[in-house]
Amino acid sequence: MGDDLSSVEDTALVARARAGDTSAFDDLITRHREKIYMHIGFMVRNEEDALDLTQETFIRAWRSLARFDGGASFLSWLYRIATNAAIDLCRKRKNRPQIEIELGAMAIDAASRTTPSSPETPGAGLDRVEIKRRIEAAFSELSPEHRAVIVLKEIEDCSYEEIASRIGCSLGTVMSRLFYARKKLQVLLGDLHEEF
Amino acid sequence: MKNSDQNEAQWDKTRALLKAHLAVPPLQHPDFINIQVLKSIRHEGKPRAAVALFPLRWLAWSGAGALAAAVVLTLIFLPHHFRPRSEGEFISQVIEARAEMPQLSLSSFHTPDERGVVLWIEGSEFIPASEVVR
Amino acid sequence: MRRAFLTLLALAVFATAVRADGDRIWSALVLAANENPERPVPKSLADVAPTIKKVFGYSSLYLLGEKKRDLVSGGEGWLVPSREFFFRVQCLALEDTFYKLRIELYRGEKLLLTTEVKLAKDAPLYIRGPMWGEGQLIFLFEVR
Numbered sequence: 092m093g094d095d096l097s098s099v100e101d102t103a104l105v106a107r108a109r110a111g112d113t114s115a116f117d118d119l120i121t122r123h124r125e126k127i128y129m130h131i132g133f134m135v136r137n138e139e140d141a142l143d144l145t146q147e148t149f150i151r152a153w154r155s156l157a158r159f160d161g162g163a164s165f166l167s168w169l170y171r172i173a174t175n176a177a178i179d180l181c182r183k184r185k186n187r188p189q190i191e192i193e194l195g196a197m198a199i200d201a202a203s204r205t206t207p208s209s210p211e212t213p214g215a216g217l218d219r220v221e222i223k224r225r226i227e228a229a230f231s232e233l234s235p236e237h238r239a240v241i242v243l244k245e246i247e248d249c250s251y252e253e254i255a256s257r258i259g260c261s262l263g264t265v266m267s268r269l270f271y272a273r274k275k276l277q278v279l280l281g282d283l284h285e286e287f
Numbered sequence: 288m289k290n291s292d293q294n295e296a297q298w299d300k301t302r303a304l305l306k307a308h309l310a311v312p313p314l315q316h317p318d319f320i321n322i323q324v325l326k327s328i329r330h331e332g333k334p335r336a337a338v339a340l341f342p343l344r345w346l347a348w349s350g351a352g353a354l355a356a357a358v359v360l361t362l363i364f365l366p367h368h369f370r371p372r373s374e375g376e377f378i379s380q381v382i383e384a385r386a387e388m389p390q391l392s393l394s395s396f397h398t399p400d401e402r403g404v405v406l407w408i409e410g411s412e413f414i415p416a417s418e419v420v421r
Numbered sequence: 422m423r424r425a426f427l428t429l430l431a432l433a434v435f436a437t438a439v440r441a442d443g444d445r446i447w448s449a450l451v452l453a454a455n456e457n458p459e460r461p462v463p464k465s466l467a468d469v470a471p472t473i474k475k476v477f478g479y480s481s482l483y484l485l486g487e488k489k490r491d492l493v494s495g496g497e498g499w500l501v502p503s504r505e506f507f508f509r510v511q512c513l514a515l516e517d518t519f520y521k522l523r524i525e526l527y528r529g530e531k532l533l534l535t536t537e538v539k540l541a542k543d544a545p546l547y548i549r550g551p552m553w554g555e556g557q558l559i560f561l562f563e564v565r
Contacts, residue, residue: 111333117321124320132311141311142320149324154331161346226308245302246309252399261478262399263549267407270394273298280301377518379544384536391533398472402544405476406536411551 101165109156120149123166127173133242134177134235136227144180148173163256170257174239181235222283229279237272244269379404444520444542447563448500448508449487453479454556469545469561476547477557485558492520492564505529506550506560513537520564540564 101122107115127148132141151172152159159168233241239258243249249257254265314320381395381404390410397404451466453473462470463484470482486502490510497511507527514521519541526534526548538546542564550558 113325113329116328117325120321120324121317124317125314128314128317128320129311133309138312142314145320146323146327149320150327153324153328222304223308226304230305230309241305245305261476263396263405263407263476264478266396266405267394267409270396270407271392271409273301276301276305277294277297280304281297283301283304377541377544378539379519379541379546380539381546382521382537382539384534386534387532393534398476398547400472402541403469403472403547404538404544405547405549406534407549408534408551411533 102161105156105159105161105165108153116149116153119165123169124149126166127169130170130242130247131173131177133246134174134238135180136231140180144173144176147176151176167253167256170243171259174258178235178239181238225283226280229276232279233272233275237268237275240265240268241272241276378402381406444492444564445489446492446500446510446520446522446540447487447489447561447565448502448510449561450485450502450506451559451561452483452485452553452556453477453559454481454483455479456481468543469547469563472545473547473559477549477559479557483556489565502560506558508560508562510562518542522562524562526560538562 101119104115104119104122108119124145128141128145131144131148132138135141135144148169152169155172159165163171230238230241236258240254243254243257244251251262251265255262258265378397378401384393384395384406386393386408390412392409394407394409395404396407447465449465451473457480460481460483462482465487466473466482466484473482474480488500488502490498490500492512492515494512494515497509499507499509501507505528509525509527511523512520513523516539519539521537521539523535523537524546525532526536534548540546540562545561545563548560548562550560552558
């Protein structure tokens with residue numbers, strides 16, 4: 092109900108912003124900046140980059156307001172811009188994990204029918220900092236597209252349809268990406284389960 | 288596709304780990320975003336080629352009209368001998384799938400209506416349009 | 422030549438299988454592409470078109486070929502909706518509400534995929550195939 096109301100108000104604000112009313116756009120920024128910042132932050136894993144891209148997202152949105160057709164909600168449209176910006180940045184910097192994880196023994200079998208089984212538990216005795224470091228490293232191993240679906244599905248609890256709308260791809264692509272991203276994270280983090 | 292319950296349980300643990308540890312620092316000085324964005328867009332002026340919202344309203348009314356028509360047609364044509372089906376009775380499912388070529392990988396999921404099933408192959412080679420596949 | 426012989430032999434075996442259980446399996450080879458304007462949906466794809474468009478994200482569908490066969494418990498045979506791609510289908514079991522099938526997908530003489538599926542009536546299996554030209558090949562199976 093709350094979402095519906097906010098969507099209705101968004102529509103009115105978007106109409107005013109299109110006519111050049113920057114105070115309406117200011118309200119739209121205030122309304123959505125936290126969500127967009129968090130989403131980008133989850134993807135790029137760097138506070139400064141997240142701030143820069145949040146600004147960039149709103150600037151791009153302003154420039155493209157005429158192309159916003161109202162088919163999806165304004166927030167979904169913002170998410171799509173933000174996700175693309177974050178993917179572009181991840182591709183540019185090709186950030187690899189700070190800590191290399193030996194993947195050789197855990198390679199994913201392309202034809203595997205089940206999630207690969209976890210290796211022995213070298214994580215015994217890992218403290219919280221170490222677990223966090225492992226998770227950050229594993230997450231950095233994902234491609235930007237795979238990160239986007241993991242963030243949207245597992246952290247932001249979006250439905251498949253919402254993810255497809257926010258990324259701008261088909262439902263099948265979302266499900267396929269999610270399948271591979273989960274499989275890879277399972278391989279990289281399976282041994283942490285007993286620690287958790 | 289076997290051991291799916293076990294995989295699901297394992298993934299729940301991984302999901303919990305991700306949620307617990309992939310934190311993002313809260314947005315400090317949120318108004319700073321507004322200030323920076325507005326500074327930038329005021330230079331640019333009005334968004335280009337703004338259009339009226341008529342299409343949106345038109346779409347909403349069309350959607351509501353179509354929905355009403357669909358309800359009426361369903362009530363007229365719904366067979367009287369319709370029998371409720373038990374949940375999961377008529378759902379297709381991939382039990383097992385194996386790619387016979389190493390470059391292929393497979394995943395499977397249900398269609399949005401939950402009845403059909405999709406087997407998604409990645410890595411199969413591109414076929415030029417000049418080749419006949421019919 | 423060898424392929425044609427194998428196909429004919431299998432079709433003959435399939436055709437002489439013991440008893441039809443009433444249902445038929447329909448398979449089709451579909452090319453999905455994005456075109457503006459959308460082309461009309463082929464009649465035999467009318468039921469599956471919305472799902473294909475939603476799941477695979479394409480606007481226009483071409484039916485490149487289709488074949489139907491009777492489903493017989495224990496029977497097996499070929500379905501050849503196109504010269505390039507075809508299937509060997511084995512009916513492993515007939516349960517109350519579904520058929521358990523083993524399907525092998527071939528491209529020419531090359532086996533690409535083997536899968537075991539439970540197919541309920543009117544609940545299709547969609548297989549995402551390779552890209553062809555500007556479009557996406559999709560293989561469909563449905564008990565009708």
